Amino acid sequence: MTKNTITLIAASLACALTLPLAAATPEQDKESFQAYFKSRFPNVPQDDFKNGAYAIDPIGRENWEAIEEFPPYENAISSGETMWDTPFANGKTYKDCFPDGPAIAGKYPYWDRERGMVMTLPLAINDCREANEEKPLGYKKGPLADLEAYITYQSRGQITNVEIPSDDPRALEAYEKGKHFYFARRGQLNFSCAHCHLGNSGSTLRTEILSPAYGHTTHFPVYRSKWGEMGTLHRRFAGCNEQVRAKAFKPQGEEYRDLEFFLTYMNNGLELNGPGARK
Template sequence: MQRRMKAILLGFALSAMAAQAFAQTPAPETPAPRALAPLQLEGSAAPQPWQRYRDWNQAHWDSYNSLARPNVTPPAGGEIEVKEVTGDAVTGRKLAFDRSRGGGCLACHVMGSSTQEVPGNVGPDLSEIGKAGRSDQWLFNYVFDPRVYNPQSVMPPWGKHGFYNEAEIRDIVAFLKTLKTPATFADPLDNPATRPRPVEDRDFLDPFVNPAADHIDSGSALFKKPGPNGKACSDCHAAPATSFKRWAAEMPKWEPRLNKVLGAEEFIARHAKATMNADYLMQSAANTDLSIYLHSLANGEPIKVDLSLPAAQAAYDRGVKLSQLKIGQFDFSCADCHGQGANKWLRGQWLGEPRGQFDHFPVWRTSRNEIWDIRKRFQWCNVQVRADELPPDAVEYGELELYLRKMNEGLKMAAPNIRH
């Protein structure tokens, strides 16, 4: 009995000692919240007032949707009653093949034995449309405004939106009625069904191959250069190869202080102003050089998008809707070209799907001999579909960028790269 009592008392003593030791052990420190990066919160991060690049189409399209004005484009009207079409087929062929009106029918269609070189295949092959059994009224209305029959058509409303008048559309229909023979191609590269898709395999970090690669060194030098207040990026970021290893792969991000999505280039502009009093506005040479340098530090890192904040998820959801919004005189959405039209040819231009479109920016565009960030790419696409572009720091572009980045999640960064 005495032994049992001693054992019980010893157990109580050990428990008390353990409790006292636990009480004296310091609790693990809760990591302090990471300080928010200083940002210039007032004003625009882009040149003001924003002006379109001088060598771009300078027209404006106020009568049609833009990403910022989604309810402007007139809706489709009713079906136009048409009896027999007796237009001029020769004139119709010229109109169909004329690229000056907005690309011409060959941008999306093969059109029989008279098809010119390098047609596209976003739309169906029309080589035998003349014996498909379509009425003249159906053909006329589909060219005039395909939304009458198919609200989600990726074909522009050629008549409704003023590309062609009714008489010209009658001529085009007359030409379509003559198409009854399959197309043949002397050169296999002219056939969009067999034309090999382009593969970019050049060494994008070789400055002899990619002029944008030279700007990695320019950006690195600028990173160490003092701004107007005497401070440089390197004063706070002494080891950028380490501290920025993941940064570009995790942009854009939701910024609660601005209540918007902040991409890499807008962050650079606002952070440089707040910390160095430097004016590195978006799409300026300095901003582009720093963006290229910082993106290059993340090469090989997988893209990761943070949607953990409800506001970030809501911005992403809005970005999805923006990608589906039909805009401009052409009445195209991002999804029209990179969804329904993905992995097809628009004349000689390959239309890729969203995944694979955003692991390589900033990019050297060989067709323009320029470096473009992703926002300039958005602006160009807007103008190409004859919609008014937005300033590069527009809220809508941030949300669209967030959506596109999410579509590329997991792909490894490879920037600055090369594309046509």
């Protein structure tokens, strides 16, 4: 497949995914999205997309697999487990909020019909804390990222399966807002998320290979060498916005929750393998 052909396919996909609502359903969007990446990277097994850039970067993958022998997120998992088991001041624990135990990452994000909004795992964690008269945690890093690391580690192997209720137009509206965000240009560089991670996925930017969007949500939170610590998905969203010289949105605000709803739906069928380690 030539570079020009790939460019045309990417442009066609971008057009298809931004058609008016009546022209494409979320399921059709997902099929087009996943088919594009399978065509762009035909030698990558479908399930391997959960590994992000390391699905398409053999040299980077070797280094990553070596790091995974002694993963830098182990301390975060241990810290998160301690948090999960430590009672709040009122004697209750996270298990009182999440009776199914810590292996719950596969349930998020989901459409909360009663609240009329997308519910994410970090938001649910802080809801639990506030319900037990504890202070909410910061959404980008720190203790919340550690607790999320423990939960996602316990959830490894679960399959991404976001549902958009067809009988609630508000859910579809949130999905459409997330989709619009993904393809909207912003910042001084006038880039969209899709510019890097759809049309230019697999290309090299400075010394890094741009990861495909297919699989982006499977491995968070991540330990990034650049950060020297764990970070959440919304921290990464904010960083991408800032890299194109746009003002970042509030983590766990409506914009990023809707974006997470759309992007995770695009990854339906992929296995969760977080927490992850990245450059």
